[in-house]
Amino acid sequence: MEHRRTCYAGDYTGLQIQRTLLHRAQELQVPIVDTIYITRLLVSDGRIFGAYGFDIVDGVPVVIHADAVILAAGGHTRIWRHTSSRRDENTGDSFRLAALAGARIRDAELVQFHPSGLLEPSEAAGTLVSEAARGEGGQLRNAQGERFMERYDPERMELSTRDRVALASYTEIAEGRGTEKGGVYLDVSHLPREQILSKLPRVYRTLIDLQMLDITKQPIEVAPTAHYSMGGVWVSPETHSSGVDGLYAIGEAASGLHGANRLGGNSLIELLVYGRITGGDAADYVLGLVELRRDPAAVAEARAEMQQLLTGSGEESPRLLQRSLRNLMTDHAGVVRSEEGLREGLAKLDQLEGRVANLTAHPDIAGFDDLAHAFDLYGSVLAARATLECALERRETRGCHNRSDYPQQREELRGNMVWSPGAGVVFEPVAEAPEELRALAQQQIDDSPVGKLAE
Template sequence: MANIEKHHYDVVVIGAGGAGLRAAIEARMAGMKTAIISKSLFGKAHTVMAEGGAAAAMGNVNSNDNWMVHFRDTMRGGKFLNNFRMAELHAKEAPDRIWELETYGALFDRTKEGKISQRNFGGHEYPRLAHVGDRTGLELIRTLQQKIVSLQQEDKKQYGDYDARIRVFAETTITELFQDNGKISGAFGYYRETGEFVLFEAPAIILATGGVGKSYKVTSNSWEYTGDGHALALRSGATLINMEFLQFHPTGMVWPPSVKGILVTESVRGDGGILKNSDGKRFMFDYVPDVFRKQYAETPEEADRWYTDPDNNRRPPELLPRDEVARAINSEVKAGRGTKAGGVYLDIASRRTPAEILKALPSMYHQFKELADVDITKQPMEVGPTCHYVMGGVEVDPDTAAAAVPGLFAAGEVSGGMHGSNRLGGNSLSDLLVFGKRAGEHAAAYTAGLSARPAVKPAELDAAVEAALAPLQRDGGENPYALHHDLQEVMGDLVGIIRRKGELEESIAKLAELRERIQKVGAPGGRQYNPGWHLALDLRNMLVVSECTAKAALERSESRGGHTREDFPKMDPVWRKVNLVCSLTEAGDVELTHQPVPTMRPELLDLFERSELGKYMTDEELTHGAA
């Protein structure tokens, strides 16, 4: 039996991004002994890559903004497949979470009046994103980190121990969750540097592990995004919801190769950047859906007024929801009007002075100048869709962030429901804060309410050790890097931005072959920092999550949000009523079931025009909602 380091905690948070840190702060402030598990170095979570801002209806730039407008925009963006209660809570509580960050020390950009500045972003009716230049995610992480350090300093004064009530375990990967009589009892993993195993005995675990983008060959996601939390939840008996909906951010760099996939923040378009095809035409005016006609400009002159007149509600078409922009770019490229690298041009250089660009987009300028010798103050960027965000995730209770397994909670990108079929830009950062707080709060309450702590079973611990060691013990096993490449090819080519029945069926067959191959994956060398071993363990997670996405994409015979079927190009009001839920059978197979979308309360339905609702809902639903 391998040596295993053991720890006892009240709440364990897996993930050290915005959702994880906010959850840990809340659990610790509720008196719980809390552990934070960071797969990367502390402070290197993918949240730092969020550039544009955090959406919250504070009304600082346009006083007409309020939570009801934000809720309405979020539901429209998600094509009404959102869990309406999550969207409601998010819209109502986001301003408080932003103001709270200020009390922690966040330094937001300001208006002339000294209020928190807010910028335009796609799908939002009013300027709504609180921002720090184009480094908002970095400021969010820095602020939450500093709050945790201050709590640790309090612990040192009170207990004489810096880590008494809250501790960070950096460069640590969790591979298994344990249960006792159906309740969460702990988590098992290893330290990435040494390969030594570690056990966390805890009755409450919060998943905050982010997304799944590393299953795709072109992605804006960092290396940590291998679907760990999604897979851990599935194997624990929880369910995943709406995994067919992947957001392909419309503007990832496609050239030069050194920056392929890296995100170009929506702030570039929010601050005036326009999209042009290889003919030099500003093409987005040709792609405004009828449902959005009233909100979007029809001429360049009308679009430009948006940036100078706060009361002008006719937005530039470059600020349509991300799924609409991504499909438009894809259509231009398919029509032969794309660049040689398969993208289009994003031009801010001809629209703003170099000084304005450097002030508003300092990270964008320095990043691409250093990594690609592209000067965005002088030349356009070549951009195209890149796998960016998964709207689907762990099915949770909207108020408590609790999953179906007692003691398991989820917040942030790993949870599903809030964004429906498509997430609006900027809603991710405020989502992290709103539901991170709620997850921490309710995980602490759950632990406090237990009469006895569930125990980790020795046999399950032995099995977890055996599964972790297996790749190291296979001589001549499959190469994990080759397997990862093949998985990315399958998902990128067959389950990408535009989907077809035959290709989806082919993807499912190929994923079944990969499942067999992954059982034989090998990783030469020992346990001390062995990237091949790490990838071999991650592959199991990526594969099962990819199966969920492919099977759900085949099942949903319509196009909605981040899911586009070429053979079913329109939305279907019947499918608007259906969530697709994935679970695992005892044999480890992905099982797909239909589940009704929660019915929106009548007073929330009344926030929308009946003619608009008719695009998404059946006559029966409309009659019910109006009653």
């Protein structure tokens, strides 16, 4: 962008947004329930009537009645081994909850990899080193000490775009010029110490906390890390509904807004803007309802699924299978994909799904985390299948999706891969926007401060 387009609060923007929203919700006396894990959305005859879940602390099952549900359960970046996501989040729950309720998943293959995730410690693999490190003058080098961005983007070097830097690092590692641990070096140690401490305080602190590494003296070992899901639940651009009556999606759970790549900073602003619009649409929908429907069979099905996990005698453990799935996705659907690799990935997924059927959760005195892990795994397996199948069908390179066997963007694939458990992938070309919408958009650009600035 040529113009300023993002607002920020130091490097704590998300935290500030959270605090403000929380404060406002408390003022409005909105009930906040934060120990309930949702396992199913409840649907009666194609219409949402609530959600089913359990309390993570004591396992008590919960039915929440709701005439509309706005799904905001995040994306699916945790199904890769290296991810910038927090632990046990972004496991694909949104995909599964929506798909089982009858919604469709769009462009699951479109996942942005950030160039600089930490390699160690293994339990924090993928933790982000902010792009500010490159912005401040950090240099990327391979194991041979070469500043390899000269090969990929000699003009912009380390300031090249996120996807190009990630692809460059990936290529260095894949072609054997990476470090022994499978990364490249990001070095800020040539910068003045005061600059590092004032401009990169979080990076400095994170590396001390996680690795006892002083970045003012030593380079950081990094590798591409799964960072953002552009794909997600299909939502209508007009009504923001998923196509299932009463079900909406927002944020990383949703899809469509960022195309095949997302500009840094555009996620938080999307959440604020579409949070408000979608909330309004859901409220309008509820106010227009003239009858309520409930279906005891839907509740019974959700209850039976949970009971089966708790009382079954299967010998597979959610945590171990999660690790296998993450390795599979890293090996077969990472920064660069190919027909052969994706097909191998799908064959391995078939086997893994067989093992998932033999899963039992073992809650203990500390709580019902293991049951949550089991449902996380269910979500991850579904999200992995959607991703592999969509990536296979997208036989081109577009945005963040790189195919070694189809290195060019193809005009005939300008559109969406729309996936559902029953139908698999259906390609939907992007329709040209109607004339009046295009005129309206142009009018808004012309009237906006940015449009004026452009003049």
